[in-house]
Amino acid sequence: MSRMVNETIEKWLQGWSLSRKLPLPVKYKSGFKIELGEEKQKIRYVFPELNDDFLNLSKIINEPWIHLKVCVSPDKVEKAVPERWKIQPPGYMMSCFRPMKNPGSVLCEGYRLEYERYNSTVLLKIIAENGELACTGRVVLVDDLAVYDRIITEEEHRRKGLATFLMHELERTALSNGISNNFLVATKEGKALYESIGWELYSPYTSIVIPGI
Numbered sequence: 001m002s003r004m005v006n007e008t009i010e011k012w013l014q015g016w017s018l019s020r021k022l023p024l025p026v027k028y029k030s031g032f033k034i035e036l037g038e039e040k041q042k043i044r045y046v047f048p049e050l051n052d053d054f055l056n057l058s059k060i061i062n063e064p065w066i067h068l069k070v071c072v073s074p075d076k077v078e079k080a081v082p083e084r085w086k087i088q089p090p091g092y093m094m095s096c097f098r099p100m101k102n103p104g105s106v107l108c109e110g111y112r113l114e115y116e117r118y119n120s121t122v123l124l125k126i127i128a129e130n131g132e133l134a135c136t137g138r139v140v141l142v143d144d145l146a147v148y149d150r151i152i153t154e155e156e157h158r159r160k161g162l163a164t165f166l167m168h169e170l171e172r173t174a175l176s177n178g179i180s181n182n183f184l185v186a187t188k189e190g191k192a193l194y195e196s197i198g199w200e201l202y203s204p205y206t207s208i209v210i211p212g213i
Contacts, residue, residue, distance in 0.1 A: 012183050015141075019138045022036060028045060041067055064212040069206065085208040086210070092203075094199045120140050121139070148170060
């Protein structure tokens with residue numbers, strides 16, 4: 001795994017942690033460790049590649065709700081780890097190392113914007129006329145990387161272009177700081193949205209965990 005890839009994933013993790021008000025990642029061998037302290041996610045380990053450090057952890061950990069994450073496809077992980085580990089829904093590391101496509105999108109009528117700032121994070125909310133929260137997203141600037149996180153459109157407000165508009169609005173923050181390197185982890189559902197505005201698959205992202213009883 002190249003040094004540049006390793007640095008990109010470390011910056012993404014820093015942004016992810018700042019966005020979620022969590023402790024910053026610390027290096028753990030060839031990967032990274034974040035102490036979350038949540039009931040169903042106590043610790044997460046993230047590795048840029050499937051290697052001995054990842055595999056050794058999978059053999060010695062027996063405690064539930066410690067998540068191991070690695071930048072390879074699920075089938076490669078499933079074959080390599082003990083059966084007690086369960087594969088989680090797939091993630092997709094995605095990048096857009098240039099300005100996004102179709103920047104002329106406009107906000108659907110009947111919605112307004114609200115901004116908040118914390119921990120180097122810009123939180124954007126799209127609010128409906130009735131006061132409902134329709135769409136939210138965050139961007140965190142880490143050195144030369146813009147990290148996007150928690151891009152969510154509520155079910156009743158989907159298919160109105162809100163998430164596309166929100167992504168371009170968040171991008172303004174990055175571009176105003178001279179940053180056009182964009183990074184996020186998408187769900188299967190979100191992947192098509194990001195591809196439509198110029199994002200590309202950077203790496204598969206597989207998570208495993210030992211569930212509690």
